[in-house]
Amino acid sequence: MTVLKQGSISIHTENIFPIIKKSLYTNHEIFLRELISNSVDAIAKLKMATFAGEVAGELDEPRIKIFIDKSKKQLSVTDNGIGMTAEEIEKYINQVAFSSAEEFVQKYQGSEEQLIGQFGLGFYSSFMVASKVEIDTLSARPDSQAVHWLCDGSPAFELAESERAQRGTTVTLTLLDDELEYLEPQRIRHLIKTYCDFMPVAIELDNETINKQRAIWKESPQNLTDEDYLEFYRYLYPAQEDPLLWVHLNTDYPFLLNGILYFPKLRPDVDVTRGQISLYCNQVFVSDRCEEVVPEFLLPLRGVIDSTDIPLNVSRSALTANRTVRRIADYIAKKIGDRLKSLYREDRAQYIRSWQDVGTFVKYGTMRDEKFKKQVEDSIVYRTTAKLAGDVPKVEVQSAEGDVWESTDAEAVTDDRGYSYTTLQAYLDRNKDKHENRVFYCTDPSTQATYLKLYEQQGLEALFLDSFMDANYFIPFLEHEHSNLQFVRVDAELDGSLVEQDQAGELVDPATNKSRNQAIKELFEAAIADPKVNVKVQALKSDDPQGTPPAMVLLPEAMRRLKEMTALMQQKALEFPDDRVLVVNSLHPLVQNVVKLAQSSIVSASGESPSAETARLMCCYIYDLALMAQQALDSEGIEAFVARSNQVLTRLTQ
Numbered sequence: 099m100t101v102l103k104q105g106s107i108s109i110h111t112e113n114i115f116p117i118i119k120k121s122l123y124t125n126h127e128i129f130l131r132e133l134i135s136n137s138v139d140a141i142a143k144l145k146m147a148t149f150a151g152e153v154a155g156e157l158d159e160p161r162i163k164i165f166i167d168k169s170k171k172q173l174s175v176t177d178n179g180i181g182m183t184a185e186e187i188e189k190y191i192n193q194v195a196f197s198s199a200e201e202f203v204q205k206y207q208g209s210e211e212q213l214i215g216q217f218g219l220g221f222y223s224s225f226m227v228a229s230k231v232e233i234d235t236l237s238a239r240p241d242s243q244a245v246h247w248l249c250d251g252s253p254a255f256e257l258a259e260s261e262r263a264q265r266g267t268t269v270t271l272t273l274l275d276d277e278l279e280y281l282e283p284q285r286i287r288h289l290i291k292t293y294c295d296f297m298p299v300a301i302e303l304d305n306e307t308i309n310k311q312r313a314i315w316k317e318s319p320q321n322l323t324d325e326d327y328l329e330f331y332r333y334l335y336p337a338q339e340d341p342l343l344w345v346h347l348n349t350d351y352p353f354l355l356n357g358i359l360y361f362p363k364l365r366p367d368v369d370v371t372r373g374q375i376s377l378y379c380n381q382v383f384v385s386d387r388c389e390e391v392v393p394e395f396l397l398p399l400r401g402v403i404d405s406t407d408i409p410l411n412v413s414r415s416a417l418t419a420n421r422t423v424r425r426i427a428d429y430i431a432k433k434i435g436d437r438l439k440s441l442y443r444e445d446r447a448q449y450i451r452s453w454q455d456v457g458t459f460v461k462y463g464t465m466r467d468e469k470f471k472k473q474v475e476d477s478i479v480y481r482t483t484a485k486l487a488g489d490v491p492k493v494e495v496q497s498a499e500g501d502v503w504e505s506t507d508a509e510a511v512t513d514d515r516g517y518s519y520t521t522l523q524a525y526l527d528r529n530k531d532k533h534e535n536r537v538f539y540c541t542d543p544s545t546q547a548t549y550l551k552l553y554e555q556q557g558l559e560a561l562f563l564d565s566f567m568d569a570n571y572f573i574p575f576l577e578h579e580h581s582n583l584q585f586v587r588v589d590a591e592l593d594g595s596l597v598e599q600d601q602a603g604e605l606v607d608p609a610t611n612k613s614r615n616q617a618i619k620e621l622f623e624a625a626i627a628d629p630k631v632n633v634k635v636q637a638l639k640s641d642d643p644q645g646t647p648p649a650m651v652l653l654p655e656a657m658r659r660l661k662e663m664t665a666l667m668q669q670k671a672l673e674f675p676d677d678r679v680l681v682v683n684s685l686h687p688l689v690q691n692v693v694k695l696a697q698s699s700i701v702s703a704s705g706e707s708p709s710a711e712t713a714r715l716m717c718c719y720i721y722d723l724a725l726m727a728q729q730a731l732d733s734e735g736i737e738a739f740v741a742r743s744n745q746v747l748t749r750l751t752q
């Protein structure tokens with residue numbers, strides 16, 4: 099072997115290698131990504147040179163092969179790319195690579211801040227894991243001599259002629275003793291899958307191609323089918339439900355950006371606070387954390403973002419402040435907003451089907467981002483108790499052209515449970531005459547069923563605002579946005595239209611000098627004997643009083659919200675508030691019977707009145723049932739209720 103040159107790599111920092119090895123990177127594994135990236139580049143260069151006629155001969159099938167030789171503690175990466183001449187090694191490895199290494203080390207040595215992706219560290223990152231690095235290469239340029247370069251981790255290197263006959267390059271690392279994990283095929287396979295899965299050249303280990311290669315985000319959306327997008331999602335997130343919809347990002351001005359973002363089906367086990375989007379640079383995986391690039395409210399989306407315009411060797415805080423990055427984040431938000439708006443306009447049925455999950459993003463985004471809010475606020479819909487099939491609301495939507503507003507009939511669509519959806523504006527318009535600026539809402543259809551039924555019987559419409567975010571954040575947000583609106587939960591109070599002006603209740607009984615309503619109130623107050631329960635007697639409107647509840651528990655809105663807020667802040671489970679209103683329905687036959695029973699009580703010789711006692715028992719029982727309808731009985735309450743039930747049944751059978 100003819101030694102062509104022995105020399106010292108031209109670096110100015112003494113002993114750059116120990117620094118590279120030890121202090122700079124915790125993430126040693128990225129050396130493989132760097133070597134494979136170089137091979138991919140070399141293959142692309144060969145292709146270009148061949149097309150340009152600079153290199154003669156047929157192009158071989160592009161291929162990168164990884165070999166492991168455990169006995170020699172060696173790992174090698176071989177490509178059939180353009181290769182290097184001795185001069186190129188001198189220039190690109192001895193000078194360029196190492197001077198950029200030096201520059202990098204000087205810049206980031208001792209840096210506390212974590213760098214995003216530690217990208218483009220290049221060839222010299224091999225020295226993080228290797229005691230000796232060799233390059234064996236034959237350039238594709240005509241009449242090239244194959245060369246062999248060797249460096250043992252000191253600034254000294256050796257360049258010699260090589261016997262190599264195949265054009266391309268093999269980089270062989272002799273691993274340091276504490277880096278022998280890179281001799282395990284499983285480890286290498288995992289690294290290829292992580293970093294190089296979408297690189298456009300086949301990467302082989304043990305004669306098996308490991309990487310997927312096809313990066314559909316780089317393809318034109320026109321050439322892709324729904325099945326392509328779904329297949330890609332299933333590949334990225336195996337064993338997960340299919341996504342609801344997706345957005346293909348594809349722009350080259352004012353920055354290069356490709357990517358596909360999916361709206362996943364939200365499941366309780368999905369941690370929405372942790373980003374699920376992976377960041378790539380030219381199909382090379384950089385990081386699965388891209389909080390800086392994607393607007394925070396879109397982080398629960400999934401998929402990939404690929405851009406060569408995102409600076410990757412900067413700290414995360416510098417990245418956040420970067421202008422291009424901020425513009426990219428804005429662009430992503432806008433694209434997502436556009437997609438949602440067009441879906442709302444063009445495929446209402448799918449929009450409604452996806453709303454339960456998509457709505458969470460939209461509401462969250464609306465609260466977090468003013469621009470996004472403006473974009474989507476007219477497409478926010480609410481599930482309603484009204485059946486809107488025959489009563490199609492008019493909605494204003496932006497036309498496809500962007501800035502012309504037109505009025506279209508919203509297609510009346512229902513979700514898979516048969517519920518209709520409405521915008522807030524359409525709700526307000528529809529109910530203007532009945533209750534202007536008041537929005538009735540329900541947070542839990544099961545515990546608020548009695549109230550919903552009452553509302554329904556009287557033709558009052560309520561909206562379902564039944565997620566955690568709705569109740570705790572979105573309603574306050576809407577009230578702040580529309581200061582003239584009042585949101586009232588269905589169990590907070592009884593709207594005037596639900597109660598009869600009950601003349602009879604006001605009639606005064608000359609014997610006791612009390613009105614009938616006053617008598618009912620006193621009767622229940624005495625029986626329940628709890629100062630926190632405020633008894634109110636009202637006549638619930640109904641064609642059939644038997645069909646209305648004899649009593650209902652109300653939780654005044656402001657008081658209930660205060661209680662909820664406190665529980666939220668103290669991170670405690672919400673308890674049913676102690677302060678409550680018990681509405682007793684004076685028209686219900688049961689209540690009327692109880693009153694009669696109480697009035698007919700005759701004090702017996704022993705001082706007890708059996709019918710007064712029964713009336714008291716009945717009042718408590720009615721109260722139990724009202725609480726029960728709200729699932730508000732605690733364990734003590736249940737116990738008392740069971741005991742009381744037994745008493746009632748015993749009396750009935752006597």
Ligand SMILES: Nc1ncnc2c1ncn2[C@@H]1O[C@H](COP(=O)(O)OP(=O)(O)OP(=O)(O)O)[C@@H](O)[C@H]1O
Pocket residue numbers: 132136137140177179180181182190191194195217218219220221222267
């Ligand atoms: N497998 C290879 N085949 C041909 N040339 C190579 C190969 N590996 C490295 N080179 C040459 O060595 C140069 C330096 O490589 P290095 O990885 O340090 O930096 P880079 O690839 O130019 O930039 P980056 O910082 O993005 O990695 C390359 O630009 C290329 O010219």
